Amino acid sequence: MAIVITNGEYYIYLNEKGKHRKTKNVVQALQYNTVREAINYMYKAPAKTDGFYVYDTFENHVLWKRLSRQEKIELQEQKNGIANVKRRSDGRIRRKKYSKTARTLVYEKYNGRCQLCGRQILLSEMSLDHVKPLSMGGVDDVSNLACTCMPCNRFKANIAPELFENRINDIFMYQTEKNTKHKLKWKIAHRLLLSCIK
Template sequence: MAIVITNGNYYIYLNQNGKHRKTKDVTQALQYSTIKEAIRYMNHAPIKTDGYYVYDTFTNHVIWKHLTPEEKIELQEQKNGIGNVKRRNNGRIKRKKYSQATRKLIYNKYDGRCQLCGRKILFSEMSLDHHIALSMGGVDDVSNLECTCLPCNQFKSNIAPELFEDRINDIFMYQMEKKIKQPWKWKAVHKLILSCIV
């Protein structure tokens, strides 16, 4: 994933003096290693980045932007809709119960593999995960369910899918850095891994 900041015409880049500037050349665009890093810059320089957004050049999707007043109202209305979801006495969202036949269909759809770690699991070990968490506005419907193992489902919790991927990448990179004791080896491996996951 290549994370850049753009307004659709210009991209943020670093000039020779290390100053943030704007360019029309996407190849010069500053690529951020994480979404959080790009958001941090956007929040640090709100006037310079007015009308800009964080963009993934690999998937061609806007992944974060400052909201307009209208978008804030729309988001609040969506949140209010989430608030109308049926809840238990303890405040937790009341989830649908899916039949064994439905669970078997989901298991077969994903070939019995956990969709978070890729491990082959038994049907009895399967946990149903809402791809987009109910607390994040996801629907409690078969179209939003995937097959996971229980440890992965519990680890993911209600994190948005793209933030979960970033978290896994951050954890992996940190653990690898701790294991590889020679700094020169880590620099080479780090670049190679980033080229594969970015």
């Protein structure tokens, strides 16, 4: 792991006089021993590192970044949503019991189709899914419910909708590629499918 501080264009490095400066040359970038060491420098020099983040050049991903004001607000709102969720004595989230009328309204809103797999289901087979999971700050209200079949709801669990869709797409693409006997057909289909889901 090569831990550096960058803004995507410039890197922090030490010049001949031992002063922290900026360079475009990743080879000159100062490599920190730990993420904590890099973060500590960013806290000591907030003006110099404004817009910068701690980055792993081997794995090519961000290890830490300073949150913007808007990101801090969103994070606090999410924490508040989770903090306001009622829990049972065993720590699990306490969910509302919805009346038959409320369940019927959700069922009719989605024309009796599972909103994850698209299968037509009976009202008696319907499982209510929180679109934004309660564990992620979603509200336990009819406005946050979707009609799903039990297997799909269990598979989705408490994953955010966009992450669930990405996971399903990844699984589908991998399994299809693995089971395709004609590699040229798969290459063509793969490109077409990618253009449809992105």
